[in-house]
Amino acid sequence: MAYSDKVLDHYNNPRNVGSLDKSNPNVGTGMVGAPECGDVMKLQIQVNPETGIIDDAKFKTFGCGSAIASSSLATEWLRGKSVDEALAIKNTEIVAELALPPVKIHCSVLAEDAIKAAIADYKAKEEKRTPAGAVTA
């Protein structure tokens, strides 16, 4: 299969590879996929509690080149966005940016799922800190 230049670029120079501290209350972790399906993505965001802006994002992916590229691109896009802006990222935007062929669309879906899972994890932590009904300053 021929890969687009952008997929090759992300594969050869993946951005923001690594892990953030899962236990940090400002870090949300999303892990999606399954080893027997051939792809697992771990995507993490770190939200600045003052500004509500994602100031760091990291990923690790087990999967094909397109899966690696999709998650690498996602971390690039997440940085500097608010949580709500991040939630608006659509897999179709990833498909367009990386010129993914139809058989690789599921890689972009997985990246979107990973973003959503990371945000859900972050929000769950936030809620724990500020239980429902509590008044936030």
Place this chain on the structure above:
Amino acid sequence: MSLKFPIYMDSHATTRMDPRVFTAMTPYFTEIFGNAASRNHAFGWQAEEAVEKARKQVADLIGADAKEIVFTSGATESNNLALKGVAQMYAEKGNHIITAATEHKAILDTCKRLEKDGFRVTYLPVQTDGLVDLQQLRDAITDKTILISIMYANNEIGVIQPVQEISKIAKEKGILFHTDAVQAAGKIPINVQKDGIDLLSISGHKLYGPKGVGALYVRRRNPRVRLAEQMQGGGHERGMRSGTLNVPGIVGLGEACELCNKEMAEESRRLSFLRDKLKDKLFAELDEVYINGNMDHHLPHNLNVSFAYVEGESLLMGINDVAVSSGSACTSATLEPSYVLKALGAGDDLAHSSIRFGLGRYTTEEEVDYVADKVIDVVKKLRELSPLYEMFKEGVDLSKVQWTAH
């Protein structure tokens, strides 16, 4: 010697034709162009003579008589002819066929077709090392069983099946035994007498011969095997395979068989040395590498390994100047991981992480060194990227994790 890229290490898919084979073939395109079935002039006689020489060369490779060789367009046709030909010819005797789950699609799909036509097929599972369980084979036999078809050696994991034991069981029960020997012929010694084989498929392009030509060995004595022809025409090849003979292709197949026969001992020594070197280098530098298939009953030029926590297609992408295959779903047309590796029961994750190395006549030691170093380098890089490797290193039991399958 300097390396030439890309490096070819996928000889189970096809092999480069030996230039000596090419030389043997060339006169039969433009000079000696006769139809081997033309019995009444010199053009036909010359072509026939060349075909009969090739028939003997093929027969000699497998310890058969030249009269027992039927030329075909390739092993897919040979397998179709063997299975359908026996099934139809012996339908009155029974309607049950036994094969194995790890067979090539040319066997499995033919069996599926026969099932539609009312035959019953048992697909034997294999053990974790890829070998069939002889007791399971015995247990699968019924009084309706007419044919056992088990491959000589597997095209993905290179394991060599216990052909002599299988044929002994078949013989005891009066059942015909066919073997798809595409990967084994020319690579390891085969003798249809000692091995007790009744039908055997060969392909030209897997043993440094041309594409588009193959052969089926059909036993003539003890027992005499009869086949229902699958194409009607001029009654060529003792009525078993009609169609004007592909003389240049057949000459090439014959020459390729003779070369393999002559050079097999030396070649297999050289290739198993190189294969072991590749394996030893990978194991010395990487952890969590798993061999697929029994290494004690193994083709000398095959190595199939899974690099745990690394997905196969991404590995291929990193070694894009090397031609190898992966059992990963992403590299297959069906988006399913290799059914052969799945049949070993090791788990789909190891199938996704597998690479098949197929060394061959033109593989050099420099190439093996290069490929080993490159694979090691890319596996290490991808493991840096792998959340699974990270979890493994943290001591997480991945089998206990609740995954979100998709």
